[in-house]
Structure formats: structure tokens, C-alpha cells
Amino acid sequence: MHANVEADPRATDIVRRLGGRSIVLVGMMGSGKTSVGRKLAQRLGLDFVDADHEIEAAAGMTIAEIFAKHGETYFRDGERRVMARLLAEKQRVLATGGGAFMLAQTRDNIARHGVSVWLKADADVLARRVRKRTNRPLLHSVDPEETLRRLIDERYPIYAEADFTVISHDGPHEIAAETIVTTLASGLSGISRITPQSHTATVRVALDARAYDIVIGNDLISTAGERIAALFPQSACAIVTDDNLAREHLPALEKSLDERGIRHARIVIPAGEASKCWDMFARVCDDIIAAKMERRDLVVALGGGVVGDLAGFAAATVRRGMPFVQIPTSLLAQVDSSVGGKTAINSEHGKNLIGAFYQPSLVLADTQALATLSPREFRAGYAEIVKYGLIDDEPFFAWLEQNWRGVFARGPELTEAIRKSCASKAAVVARDETEQGDRALLNFGHTFGHALETLTHYDSKRLVHGEGVAIGLACAMRFSARLGHTSLAEAERVENHLRDSGLPGTIRSIEGWNAGADEILEAMYQDKKVQRGALTFILARGIGRSFIARGVDAGLVREFLAEELAR
Template structure:
């Protein structure tokens, strides 16, 4: 990997939130040059680098060399990889190690990794000394286009996913596209589900572009940067309108109510189902449910599922190894979703490709009947 030159300077996407506005930088060589970037933007700050054992082994040395070269005091904090890391015990460990490293309130917590590390490190940054500086350095496609942007942080509990956390915006996001070359095909595909999501929400032209250019996104280069930038701009615009998800930011959860229930039903076992795969199945279910309710054409549901299938993503419950239990188990998980309000179920449904909307007070009987049909397809 090489640092970006003047000819391939990072693409910059601003997130406009008043005095808490920040930039997303997308490009190559951003891990190696992070020391220079941080020293210029945050002079005199120390950095606690939170990463997992897998990502740290690949990227931490290059990051730390850059930090050292810029004269930045830093401390690496390593956690185990995987969704199980997002729990109270690991949060306590990270917080304790930040404090043990004598990091001050004005210093920075830097999340080097995917969505799990970003969510955990961001929550720690939000609560240590009542709020430290925070930088996201996402190394997975899913994190670059979704979880690193917008300030959602948190951990899971036995009651469900992301039920304990805080909205806490980073001061900077550095999305190094070189890091994506180290991902397995499965991990990259899982992130691609979130890319496709932006087209399915409200950008049918982008979804059509993806249908024609998805191979370029997978191969890298300009198509990949373009897809990431479009996704980040879409999310940044929604976050600017609705930072704490009291309005249309909920649209970003297309597929997530079903998907989170599936993750819960598999015990967050990444060997069976990772988050992006759950989202892919969840989006396909959201469109099938919309078609069943007469909201969108069955052809649209088939079209979006066909594209996800083409890139290698799962779209059916039958694609999950080991199954997901019975309908009661799924309904219980859905009932714990963060979008439930006063017991009423909220889903993101669709009237067509790029025509998603927030459906409040969805009839649980209809959801149960739909899931019963979905389980019968296994």
C-alpha cells in the first residue's frame, strides 16, 4: 500500500452537524498517513488505538509507525474478533486500558477495525471521562459505508443487539480502501449488502448502476471508491437531517429488523451468519413482506433478491446453516428490536426499488403469518 498522491487525493464527504461536523476521507494509503493527518488536525493529542486481534495483526503496525513518525504518543488495546466482543465485559476492559494508559479527556480513541470495534470503541470514547475524542478507521466495507458514519455506538446484551449505547459522533472518519483488499470474499459481500441498501432506500438509479457495475466494486479502483462515496453521502445526508433517529434516519434500518432477529436466533455465531448476510436476507424479506401486503410489485421483490443472489449473498432462511428456530423465537427477537415503540412493531417496507418508507404499528399477526410462510420455504 502506498500513500495517496496529489493525483489520487482522498475523496472527502462532509457530515454536517453544526459545531460537531466532520469529514469522511475515502482513498488509498490513509492508514499509513494517519499520523500526519491526526497531528495536523489534533496537535498534541495522544491516541488509544482499539483494534481486534485479526485486524491489528494486519494493519496496526503500519498505523503505529505513522503515529510514531508524527510524534504521537499511542497505546494499542486489542480485543477478540467477532460479534461476541460487543458486551459489557469487553467494554469494561477497553475503558480500563484507556485509563491505565493515562489518556486524558482531550486525547483520542481510534477505532481500527470493522463495525464491532467501531461500536465498542465509540461507546468507550463516549463514556470515558464523560467524552473523549473519537476517530473511526473502518477496515471493512460494511463499516466504511455504514457503521463508522453517524455516531451510533453500543454493545449487545442477552436481550438483543445494540440495546445499550450512545449517539456519539466521531471527529473524523478515515476509510482506507486498500484495507478492503485484505477481506475475505464473504466479508466483502456482507458489506456490499449495505451498499445495495442505499439504492433500495431512495436511489433507484444507484441500484441500477450497481446491477451493471458490481464487479468493478468487488475488483477495486474507481468503481469501488464511487460506490463507497455514494453510500457515505447518502448516509451523511440522512444523519444531518435526523441525528438521533427520531425521524427518517430509521430508513437506514431497511432489512435490519428481520436481520437482527436472525442474528439473535443464530446466537450471533459468525460462522453461520454475519451481520451483512442477515441484512441481505432481511432486505429480501422486507420486500417479500411488502409484496405480500400489496405495497410493491412481486417483480421488484424478485429483482432485488436476484441481484443479491448474483453477487453471492443469501436471501432466504434456507441459506442459514443450522436454521433459526421457530416463529415464536423470531417474533420474540423482533419484539426486542430498538424500533419497537410502546409495543408497536415498526418496519422499513417498500413500494418499489428506491421507494422505502417507515411503516409504524405493523400488525404482529401479519408478521407472524409472513414468517410462518418463510419458515415453510426451508
């Protein structure tokens, strides 16, 4: 700690009572968050970071340039992700951009990881401070001061939700920092969530000697070292992750491993479906060996489905099999690909055609990691949750129809939806681990979805896996209705729910789609469920009543696809 911290016992006490949480400064542009934040960090002996500076460094351009090139929506999504990463990394003093606190998801994230302080200044003070600055894109208007007053009217009622309010006057920044110290010293005891209890849910995958737990809850990445050390004492680990997650979540995981004295190596791959290929598989295997990982050391997959599938396949093959821990960071991976032991890479002929069944020893589904997901990625994961209701649980589908907004708002409904999905998949896996029977039901919608992914060449700009699944779910229900297995009303109910939650339901919704029915049918013949050249589909006799339909007539499929392409 700095010498001035030692001279002020209040600083030591504040840091102790924060319990590892950050101090987050919020307020309007010109309220002094950066300058006051630096002074406050010095007083408390903490690091300081400015979220706007982090965004600019990551983008390689100024905020004004980001606004000009990509627009405010793009900037706000990046700001949300950066805030989630900074809050999860470590305790610090953090200055936010003026609009960051306006997003409910970020406010909730700050409430979990920090204590918020609003630096409140009146309009005249703010106007004097920002009048001559050119780096404020929201003030590039005909009447900047009128724009400033409008923003004050919009934002101050939200800023008032901060834990503490400190008036930002004209004068030395040291005075504002001292006021914050005094405020925290007297007020922290009133913040009951400073030391929150960890609420987790655990689902057991019952596979006899190879049984394992799926742990679902907040902040599991930052405590992963404790769980790994208990399960694999004296083992080292190779962490496989992608270049996005290496920035967002890897520091917290490595810190947790360091605290437990676990030797670790990082293997970082490019983000995206294209990494599920032979070349990347070979590189990951070689890097695990080069890191001097032994047979009883473990592979940790930190990422979404791509990382989990690739790392799991490597773990299954390097040294003829190494222990494997899944830390899924996407909603799709948490409810589907991280559970059940399917590992694979893609072939040019189709998705997931090269792989192995290889169960993990532990799955840690950190719901806090989902804060860094883009809205599109989150929606894509939700498609897999809907799937579980369609397979064999109509009450769960009905629950989703009533509660999907709470799931998307990251409320307690999210943890329940993940828990329910994992429990559904765990039960199927326990009955049929290697997909010799009803585990194939878990592929509901996937025969269509995988074919669409193949024909878009896994281009995530056009189609991500969960979107392909959503279209596949709607197609499977409509195909079931066309064949007389279910009613058109049931199919429309599913399509309506997918649409309400922002997911696509038709093939033509894919950007730039130009493949015909014959091409889709040909891609379907590469599906893993094809047996002796006969098509197999998962169809439904109603919501929650799926079944395996073998030997489906290709002519009927072609006719249905032609109708779908005409929608």
C-alpha cells in the same frame, strides 16, 4: 545501510527512486526467489521477507500441512491477506509464493505498493531444482514434471505482466541479484506509477459545530498521523483494534503516529461479534484510563463494525467523553457503522441495545485496507451498499446492477460506491441525528436481520451481520409485496441482484437454522424501533421508495415468517 550499499551508489539511487515501495519477486517454485531475494536485500540495505514463511508462522504449520488440512482455496485466501499486510507495512524485498501473482487482486496490490520482478527459469532448470523437494504440495501428483509443465503453461503468461523479467540460470545467486540491480538501475524511470498521486474523495457530515469529514481513498492508514496531528495537536491516542487487524494494519498506523510524535497505546480485543459485550466494554474503558489518556486525548477505532461500535461507546463514556476517530477496515464499516455516531454493545436480549449517539471527529476509509478482507466479508459489506439504493435511490440500485462486478474487482467503482453510500447516510444523519424521524429508514432490512443474528447467537460461522442484512432486505421487499405496497417483480429484482452478487436471500439459507416463526417474532420485539409494544418495519413502495410502517400487525408478520420458513 550495509557497507556494500555505500560502495554501490546504484543501490542508494534505486531505493530513493522506489519512493518507499517494495521490490516483489514473483515466479515458479524453484526459481530462486528466496535465495536471490536475500542477496538482493543485502545489496540494497533493505529487509527481506518470504511470504510463504510468514504464512507458515501465522498458521503454525507448513504449507503442505495447510493444503492437506484445509485445501488450496483456504491457503490462497490466507496468502492474499498476508501479501496485503506485508505490502502495506513498509519497504522491503518480498519473495512471493508461486501462485500469489495469479490472483488479480494481489497483482493490483503489488502494482500499488511495489515493483514486480519475474525470475524466469525454463522447465528443465525448475525440474532439477524441485525434483528432490517434498514441500511442494502442488507437485504431489502421479507425474510431478508433467504437473510442473502444466503450471508453467498456466502461469507464465500472467508472470509476464510483471514490471521486469530476469532470467534465472543455474549459478550463484549473487549473479541474479546483480542482474536485478542492473535492471532496476536502468529501468525504474520507465515505471510512471512509482510516485502515484493520491486520489481521495471527501464527504462532509453537516452537524454544525460537530461536523466532520469522511475521507475515502488509498493508503489513508499510513498517513493517518498527519491528519490526526492537524486535527488534535499535542494529543495522545488509544488505539482500539482486534487481534487480526493488529497484525494486518496496526504496524502501519503506529508508524504513522510515531512519525508525527504522537504518543499512543494499543488496546487489542478478540475479533468477532462476541466482543461487543459488557465485559469487553469495561476492559476497554479501564485500558484507556490505565494508558493515562486525558479528556482531550482521543480514541482511535481501527477495525470493522465491532471495533468501531465498542470503541465509540467507550469514547462516549470515559472521562464523560473523549474525541473519537474512526478508521474502518471492513467494507461494511466504511459504508455504514463508522458514519453517523451510533455506538453500542449487545445485550443477551438483542443487538445494539446498550449504547449512545456519539459522533466521531474524523473518518478515514482506507480502500486499500479492504484488500485483506475475505470474499465473504466483502460480500457482507456490499449488502449495506445495496441498502442505500433501496431506501431512496433507485438509479443507484440500477447502477449497482450494472457495475457490481467492478465493485467486487476493487476497481474505481468501489470508491464511487463507498462515496455514494457515505453521502446518502451523511444526508440522513444531518437531518435526523438521533433517529427521531427518517433516520430509521437506514434500518431497512435490519428488523429481520437483527432478529436472525440474535437467534444465531451472533455466531459468525453461521451468519455475519451483512448476510443478515441481505436476508432482511429480501424479506422486507417480499413482505412489502405481500402487504400490497410493491410488486412481486420488484421484490424478485432485489433478490436476483443479491443472489448474483453471492449474498443469501432466505432464512433457510442460514446453516443449521431451526427456529420457528414465533421465535423470530419474539426476537423482533427487542428491536429498537418497537414503540409501546408495537412493531415497526421499514417497508417499500418500490425500489428507492422506502417508508416507516408503524404498528404492523403481529399476526401478519407471523404468517409471513411461516411462509418464508417454507421457502
